[in-house]
Amino acid sequence: MKLPFLAAACLAGSASAQVSFSEIYISHVGTDTLEFIELKGTPGASLAGYMVLIVEGDATGAGTLDRAYDVGAGTIPASGLYVLGTPTVANVNQPLNAQDNFENGTETIYLVNTTNQAAITALIGTNIVTTLPATQIPVLSTIVEAVGFADSGIATTDAIFDSATVFGPDGTNLPAGIWRCGDAPSQWATGFLNFDPLLTTGNTPTPGAANIVCGITPPNSGVAYCFGDGSGTACPCGNASAVGAESGCLNSLGAGGKLVATGNGSLTSDTIVLTGSGMANSSALYFQGTTRTAGGVGAAFGDGLRCASGTVVRLGTTANVAGNSSYPTAGAQSVSVKGLITAPGTRTYQVWYRNATVFCNPETFNVTNGWEIVWAP
Numbered sequence: 001m002k003l004p005f006l007a008a009a010c011l012a013g014s015a016s017a018q019v020s021f022s023e024i025y026i027s028h029v030g031t032d033t034l035e036f037i038e039l040k041g042t043p044g045a046s047l048a049g050y051m052v053l054i055v056e057g058d059a060t061g062a063g064t065l066d067r068a069y070d071v072g073a074g075t076i077p078a079s080g081l082y083v084l085g086t087p088t089v090a091n092v093n094q095p096l097n098a099q100d101n102f103e104n105g106t107e108t109i110y111l112v113n114t115t116n117q118a119a120i121t122a123l124i125g126t127n128i129v130t131t132l133p134a135t136q137i138p139v140l141s142t143i144v145e146a147v148g149f150a151d152s153g154i155a156t157t158d159a160i161f162d163s164a165t166v167f168g169p170d171g172t173n174l175p176a177g178i179w180r181c182g183d184a185p186s187q188w189a190t191g192f193l194n195f196d197p198l199l200t201t202g203n204t205p206t207p208g209a210a211n212i213v214c215g216i217t218p219p220n221s222g223v224a225y226c227f228g229d230g231s232g233t234a235c236p237c238g239n240a241s242a243v244g245a246e247s248g249c250l251n252s253l254g255a256g257g258k259l260v261a262t263g264n265g266s267l268t269s270d271t272i273v274l275t276g277s278g279m280a281n282s283s284a285l286y287f288q289g290t291t292r293t294a295g296g297v298g299a300a301f302g303d304g305l306r307c308a309s310g311t312v313v314r315l316g317t318t319a320n321v322a323g324n325s326s327y328p329t330a331g332a333q334s335v336s337v338k339g340l341i342t343a344p345g346t347r348t349y350q351v352w353y354r355n356a357t358v359f360c361n362p363e364t365f366n367v368t369n370g371w372e373i374v375w376a377p
Helices: 119-123
Strands: 022-025 037-038 050-056 064-071 081-085 106-111 143-149 165-167 177-179 223-225 258-262 273-277 285-291 297-302 305-307 311-318 323-325 344-353 366-367 370-375
Touching: 022 143, 022 165, 037 323, 119 143, 119 366, 143 258, 165 273, 258 305, 258 370, 273 344, 311 323, 323 366
Parallel strands: 143 165
Antiparallel strands: 022 037, 022 177, 037 081, 050 064, 050 106, 106 143, 223 370, 258 273, 273 323, 285 311, 285 344, 297 305, 344 366, 344 370
């Protein structure tokens, strides 16, 4: 369902605080009157220059800037948690509409810092895609963080943009919400918030209060490494991605391929899903190694950096749709089974994808960042 657009008043200014997403709740049982986005920052710090942007990802409207919320007039409260949401949300600092501030479909949510608030707000309701899966947002602002909520349409027609970290689908639906374990800057939890916000068990939303401490440590789902942002080996053609994007070197679309994993890296209960985004619409090979290339800084490889080396196992080849894909696909073996992992230990992962446009080197391919999982029994 298309919803009325809303933009808060545009207030210029430069940011004086490092801010990040901490918890996002966008869909629940019944009418969506308890939606919110929680930001984490230093108590007392100004939010000048910060905006929250939402870009439609469903097929027919993919790439439309649906929302532009200016939070620049706000200040991080004593709790360190700033909440923008419906008026009925607990501890709300910036009230939005009474309901339906987000669409119940695939979308990308950005936290940006900018001095171009007016220019961004003027784009609401227009398609801002430059070349899939890139948008005008990186031109008009600095992307602090971007997350993608995906429903089942992500496998066919939907899109997530600008190398956002992808969450979902949850069955055939988009996740109700996501949270960082024990608040930012902790890692994102691998589960989702309760679809029923009134449940007192499970993953209950906590707007303006401390997040659930879920006890997830990096070895369970893994950790990203080997970024194309200049922090390690330089990208082959000066095609570095933005610092903080945690993606590979830029491709011809102006995006860096990004690999993340969710799930449980356990040989007895393997639920790992490897998800790639920000790639060209082409074939994508998910593969496994046993070591980090060059100690983790990577080595030049096509238009990007080789990150996973050692004994290599090809997990599977799939087709990217709107720059995204994942492994295992429907009916495929789990990562640990396909990867022939029979004992606990460390494995590295990467996605090789075709980028047929002659952009950098003549090989016409690129790769994502690397991902390492320490498999538990």
